[in-house]
Amino acid sequence: MFVLGIESSCDETAASLVVDGHEVLSSAISSQVKKHAEYGGVIPELAAREHLTNIRQVMDLALNDAGKTLEDLDGIAVTNHPGLLPALLVGTSYANGLGASLGIPVVGVNHLIAHIYASFIERQDILKEGDSTITALLVSGGHTQIIIISRDGTCEIVGSTIDDAAGEAFDKAAKILGLPYPGGPIIDNMAKGANHKAVDFPRPLKGKPEHRFNFSFSGLKTSLLYKVKDKDLSPQEMKDTVASYQEAIVDVLTHKTFDAAKTYHSKHIVVCGGVACNSALRERLQTMAAKKNIEVVLTPPKFCTDNAAMIAALGYHQIKASKEQELIEAVPRAPLISSVPFFG
Ligand code: KG4
Numbered sequence: 001m002f003v004l005g006i007e008s009s010c011d012e013t014a015a016s017l018v019v020d021g022h023e024v025l026s027s028a029i030s031s032q033v034k035k036h037a038e039y040g041g042v043i044p045e046l047a048a049r050e051h052l053t054n055i056r057q058v059m060d061l062a063l064n065d066a067g068k069t070l071e072d073l074d075g076i077a078v079t080n081h082p083g084l085l086p087a088l089l090v091g092t093s094y095a096n097g098l099g100a101s102l103g104i105p106v107v108g109v110n111h112l113i114a115h116i117y118a119s120f121i122e123r124q125d126i127l128k129e130g131d132s133t134i135t136a137l138l139v140s141g142g143h144t145q146i147i148i149i150s151r152d153g154t155c156e157i158v159g160s161t162i163d164d165a166a167g168e169a170f171d172k173a174a175k176i177l178g179l180p181y182p183g184g185p186i187i188d189n190m191a192k193g194a195n196h197k198a199v200d201f202p203r204p205l206k207g208k209p210e211h212r213f214n215f216s217f218s219g220l221k222t223s224l225l226y227k228v229k230d231k232d233l234s235p236q237e238m239k240d241t242v243a244s245y246q247e248a249i250v251d252v253l254t255h256k257t258f259d260a261a262k263t264y265h266s267k268h269i270v271v272c273g274g275v276a277c278n279s280a281l282r283e284r285l286q287t288m289a290a291k292k293n294i295e296v297v298l299t300p301p302k303f304c305t306d307n308a309a310m311i312a313a314l315g316y317h318q319i320k321a322s323k324e325q326e327l328i329e330a331v332p333r334a335p336l337i338s339s340v341p342f343f344g
């Protein structure tokens with residue numbers, strides 16, 4: 001089954017063609033990062049306008065790269081929640097129109113579950129293997145969650161951030177330090193080879209039983225603000241400071257994820273979302289995995305940040321399961337994650 005995926009929930013316009021939920025034929029992405037950089041964050045109306053300008057071209061690119069035409073499509077999957085409403089409206093309207101004109105099914109995909117499914121695109125074996133739970137660490141610009149996925153498809157969010165998401169912690173730190181948006185990749189690079197023990201940053205909610213799997217990153221950002229305020233840091237001091245800041249985030253994420261995996265008897269930990277690109281986080285998780293009897297599945301970086309391959313891949317499972325065709329609405333729905341449709 002050839003599924004076209006469309007993603008427009010935030011600042012990336014993306015389209016992708018995926019066969020049977022795992023064979024990625026193409027993945028085209030047009031990033032608006034530069035357009036939003038001067039504002040230090042994503043402006044929803046600007047994002048929507050950019051999606052509208054780019055969506056046709058991005059879809060054509062995805063079809064060309066895959067060597068396919070619209071007539072080859074069996075279905076369309078489009079992100080319909082969560083995300084920026086004006087931005088979501090562009091993708092969902094486009095998908096609805098295209099689906100109606102081609103007479104093929106259109107399904108609305110949950111962006112967060114798609115991030116999780118991105119871990120399985122190249123690891124379909126895990127979906128078929130055994131009966132133990134899977135622990136997912138979802139770390140993106142807007143979300144930080146630990147989710148326990150059972151083999152019957154039910155999900156339990158056992159931990160979340162109580163304030164900023166991990167990606168926001170990187171982006172806001174960059175803003176404080178006068179670095180461009182998005183901060184994650186820049187801080188990741190700056191921290192390489194620097195001393196991550198140079199500056200003492202707090203480990204928020206670590207060792208707090210009532211918040212065992214929860215996160216908090218806003219205090220960390222304030223701590224950074226006070227540490228650099230009115231100081232003229234040398235380039236090396238700056239690198240050591242960001243490395244220490246990153247270390248605090250990596251330490252808390254790793255510790256709590258392994259604690260959850262042990263508590264809920266998972267044999268696999270999957271790590272997904274934009275922050276899962278972070279090299280220090282990937283290294284630390286792998287080191288921990290070697291010590292415990294748990295496999296850490298690191299989503300390939302090209303499927304960590306926003307992309308449409310994850311939307312098309314997950315959409316395949318929804319199209320297979322769907323009976324009636326309805327127009328897809330761009331509305332946030334609660335609960336955002338309660339079950340996944342990809343086992344069995
Ligand atoms: O999943 P994503 O592309 O978009 C959302 O759905 O939010 O995640 C974007 C986030 C941004 O906050 C960005 O700074 C962060 O992912 N990010 C990183 C890295 N690459 C992207 N954070 C840390 N290290 C990275 N290498």
Ligand code: ZN
Nearest residue numbers: 115140305306
């Ligand atoms: Zn995302």
